[in-house]
Amino acid sequence: xxxxxxxxxxxxxxxxxxxxxxxxxxxPPPAGTNELMGLGPVESAFPNGxxxxxxxxxxxxxxxxxxxxxxxxxxxxxxxLMQNGGACLWIGLAGxxxxxxxxxxxxxxxxxxxxxxxxxxxxLWVMEEALKCAGLAAAVCEVKEIDFKQSRRLQLAVxxxxxxxxxxxxxxxxxGSTACAARWNIRSLPSGQRDGVPGLGCPRxxxxxxxxxxxxxxxxxxxxxxxxxxxxxxxxxxxEKLMAG
Amino acid sequence: MQKRFMAIWFRHLTTxxxxxxxxxxxxxxxxxxxxxxxxxxITAANPVAEAQGVYSGxxxxxxxAVTLNLQGLDHIPGKEARLLRQLGLWCIRYxxxxxxxxxxxxxxxxxxxxxxxxxxxxYLKEIVNKLRLSGYDARAAIADxxxxxxxxxxxxxxxxxxxxxxxxxxxxDLPPAALRLEPPVLDKLQKLGFRTxxxxxxxxxxxxxxxxxxxxxxRLAQALGLGDEPLVPLIPPVPYAERLPCLEPIRxxxxxxxxxxxxxxxxxxxxxxxxxxxxxxxxKCYRIDGKIVQAAITTNRGxxxxxxLSRLFELQISKIEPALGIELFLLEAPKVEDVAxxxxxxxxxxxxxxxxxxxxxxDRLAGKVGASAIRRYLPAEHYWPERSIRPAVxxxxxxxxxxxxxxxxxxxxxxxxxxxxxxxLLPDYPPKVFTYKGKRHVVEKADGPERIERExxxxxxxxxxxxxxxxxxxxxxxxxxxxxxEASPQWYLHGFFA
Numbered sequence: 001x002x003x004x005x006x007x008x009x010x011x012x013x014x015x016x017x018x019x020x021x022x023x024x025x026x027x028p029p030p031a032g033t034n035e036l037m038g039l040g041p042v043e044s045a046f047p048n049g050x051x052x053x054x055x056x057x058x059x060x061x062x063x064x065x066x067x068x069x070x071x072x073x074x075x076x077x078x079x080x081l082m083q084n085g086g087a088c089l090w091i092g093l094a095g096x097x098x099x100x101x102x103x104x105x106x107x108x109x110x111x112x113x114x115x116x117x118x119x120x121x122x123x124l125w126v127m128e129e130a131l132k133c134a135g136l137a138a139a140v141c142e143v144k145e146i147d148f149k150q151s152r153r154l155q156l157a158v159x160x161x162x163x164x165x166x167x168x169x170x171x172x173x174x175x176g177s178t179a180c181a182a183r184w185n186i187r188s189l190p191s192g193q194r195d196g197v198p199g200l201g202c203p204r205x206x207x208x209x210x211x212x213x214x215x216x217x218x219x220x221x222x223x224x225x226x227x228x229x230x231x232x233x234x235x236x237x238x239x240e241k242l243m244a245g
Numbered sequence: 246m247q248k249r250f251m252a253i254w255f256r257h258l259t260t261x262x263x264x265x266x267x268x269x270x271x272x273x274x275x276x277x278x279x280x281x282x283x284x285x286x287i288t289a290a291n292p293v294a295e296a297q298g299v300y301s302g303x304x305x306x307x308x309x310a311v312t313l314n315l316q317g318l319d320h321i322p323g324k325e326a327r328l329l330r331q332l333g334l335w336c337i338r339y340x341x342x343x344x345x346x347x348x349x350x351x352x353x354x355x356x357x358x359x360x361x362x363x364x365x366x367x368y369l370k371e372i373v374n375k376l377r378l379s380g381y382d383a384r385a386a387i388a389d390x391x392x393x394x395x396x397x398x399x400x401x402x403x404x405x406x407x408x409x410x411x412x413x414x415x416x417x418d419l420p421p422a423a424l425r426l427e428p429p430v431l432d433k434l435q436k437l438g439f440r441t442x443x444x445x446x447x448x449x450x451x452x453x454x455x456x457x458x459x460x461x462x463x464r465l466a467q468a469l470g471l472g473d474e475p476l477v478p479l480i481p482p483v484p485y486a487e488r489l490p491c492l493e494p495i496r497x498x499x500x501x502x503x504x505x506x507x508x509x510x511x512x513x514x515x516x517x518x519x520x521x522x523x524x525x526x527x528x529k530c531y532r533i534d535g536k537i538v539q540a541a542i543t544t545n546r547g548x549x550x551x552x553x554l555s556r557l558f559e560l561q562i563s564k565i566e567p568a569l570g571i572e573l574f575l576l577e578a579p580k581v582e583d584v585a586x587x588x589x590x591x592x593x594x595x596x597x598x599x600x601x602x603x604x605x606x607x608d609r610l611a612g613k614v615g616a617s618a619i620r621r622y623l624p625a626e627h628y629w630p631e632r633s634i635r636p637a638v639x640x641x642x643x644x645x646x647x648x649x650x651x652x653x654x655x656x657x658x659x660x661x662x663x664x665x666x667x668x669x670l671l672p673d674y675p676p677k678v679f680t681y682k683g684k685r686h687v688v689e690k691a692d693g694p695e696r697i698e699r700e701x702x703x704x705x706x707x708x709x710x711x712x713x714x715x716x717x718x719x720x721x722x723x724x725x726x727x728x729x730x731e732a733s734p735q736w737y738l739h740g741f742f743a
Binding site: 075 | 598602606607609610613614619620621622637643648650653655656691692713715718720
């Protein structure tokens with residue numbers, strides 16, 4: 001048996017970990033790509049501290065309100081992905097998304113192509129075809145159920161094309177494991193006041209990373225203000241509560 | 246072999262066409278008119294009008310003075326050319342070389358064709374009778390040269406068939422206009438007293454050239470057979486279609502795939518050379534049992550790529566039922582369009598909606614889930630929320646107006662607003678509590694009202710007062726009250742904010 005000195009061993013393990021990340025489809029980020037999506041501390045939860053593009057993310061939604069919150073959060077991410085003229089496919093079951101409101105989150109609604117379907121099977125087929133198409137910036141789909149095998153197929157599709165996929169899981173009965181890079185849970189939170197003006201403030205969400213491949217799960221409060229994400233820390237929430245009385 | 250030509254003259258081309266289209270005009274004098282130098286000039290008159298002394302080139306005012314209830318219709322530019330092209334294509338059954346002779350004739354190269362109808366006389370009778378039966382007043386003549394046939398068809402008084410080598414004799418008694426000369430030259434001949442061709446045909450060419458110019462001599466030479474006269478033959482459009490007969494009936498999926506590929510390769514080679522692309526293609530499979538099964542594909546943008554089109558057909562193969570076997574495949578492309586040849590980018594950018602890969606993806610999706618499921622939206626200039634967007638016609642259409650940002654709009658808008666029960670403190674205040682689907686929501690914050698009036702010129706009904714509200718859990722809704730608050734108003738939930 002060959003004895004390895006302690007510092008050598010840690011170096012070896014960290015190198016192995018990096019190799020494993022690469023084999024799993026994570027490419028090491030180019031230098032200076034921190035804060036890619038403007039998500040601040042959320043991005044540091046991911047491996048290498050970079051929001052994984054070219055993978056599939058799933059967002060869990062329990063009801064329509066939550067699904068809308070997820071839609072808003074995803075649209076905010078899309079605004080970054082589509083900023084250099086890319087197009088996006090939005091595959092929906094109900095098809096009641098209002099394109100006009102996408103503009104609020106910085107996405108040009110005419111660059112989004114909506115596909116309205118009724119069956120999960122069709123949605124997943126279309127999603128897989130879309131994720132294989134390298135001409136897209138991103139693809140979003142709303143499904144009820146997705147199993148491990150189907151999510152694996154989607155993951156294999158994006159590994160070729162490097163398109164980013166988002167799956168909004170509406171009212172899923174069971175939450176099995178999937179091959180997605182991250183599982184999110186987004187909930188609406190009471191909005192803060194805008195400079196003491198009564199009425200609704202900027203949309204604010206509780207963002208939970210339930211599961212991250214090779215990363216650290218966590219929970220944050222973010223809001224969409226002035227065309228970008230902004231973290232809201234606990235102190236600010238307390239202060240606002242006090243001010244509101 | 247001696248060349249023979251036939252000239253057909255349609256005396257009333259456009260008026261005959263209109264009479265065919267509107268039979269009630271048969272016994273009515275009518276003319277086509279067009280404005281020319283501040284006057285209304287007749288361009289064509291029907292036989293009834295001509296019998297009353299109206300001729301083309303006459304001023305319409307004069308014609309109306311001599312004729313009772315003369316109808317004047319607008320001249321249709323380019324109609325003669327289109328009609329002659331149709332008639333010419335029909336005449337290809339009599340001769341492979343048919344040329345349009347504007348404004349009112351056709352010239353056929355009939356060398357070696359007439360004997361198939363039992364001689365030139367029968368041949369000419371057949372064509373003229375068929376044309377007259379179909380409603381066109383036609384006169385025809387046959388001669389060694391196109392020029393002589395043209396002259397005899399219009400001005401000949403004796404026989405319409407000029408024997409080989411006799412064209413000079415036949416022309417002698419005809420007026421100079423039979424030589425297809427320009428009006429100034431005709432005027433000059435008229436002034437000098439040359440009433441027939443006979444009177445100047447013996448004059449030396451040098452003298453004629455000095456007096457009347459080179460074109461005059463060319464026309465004369467063409468009529469006599471001394472000069473060349475090239476015809477521009479009509480070429481009938483070949484439909485974009487390919488056939489593939491099979492020795493053995495095809496029953497397997499692989500067989501059908503190979504057939505589609507073979508057909509597409511032939512079709513795409515032709516399309517590529519003509520710079521066209523398929524927008525719609527239909528595959529017809531003729532089965533042994535006499536039935537025809539079809540599969541159709543459509544594309545968003547013209548394509549002549551074999552791989553893309555065959556992938557589109559692959560999605561349709563499951564709909565083709567071969568039964569006992571398919572013995573003939575027929576691929577038709579009824580809709581093709583010009584394809585712009587794009588310069589490929591040297592380095593990959595992000596082409597967005599103009600991307601070919603995206604267009605091909607959408608074609609495939611349309612083949613599987615139907616084109617109606619795929620939508621893209623553009624802003625419409627309406628305040629009413631349901632009408633503020635409209636579906637885009639094509640992938641390349643750009644918004645004509647800007648997307649509005651000034652008012653809050655929900656990310657999810659219900660197709661039909663759903664009624665909710667509401668408790669409001671004061672009539673015109675935002676609601677304090679509302680119940681949606683049996684769940685009570687306590688409103689903490691609210692914005693509004695934003696009044697949106699109905700477009701009265703489109704539909705009747707009450708206006709809406711919209712409020713954006715947030716409940717105690719931080720969920721945000723878009724509510725509205727229909728109409729004024731005086732009578733017990735109905736409240737609706739119309740959307741969800743992110």
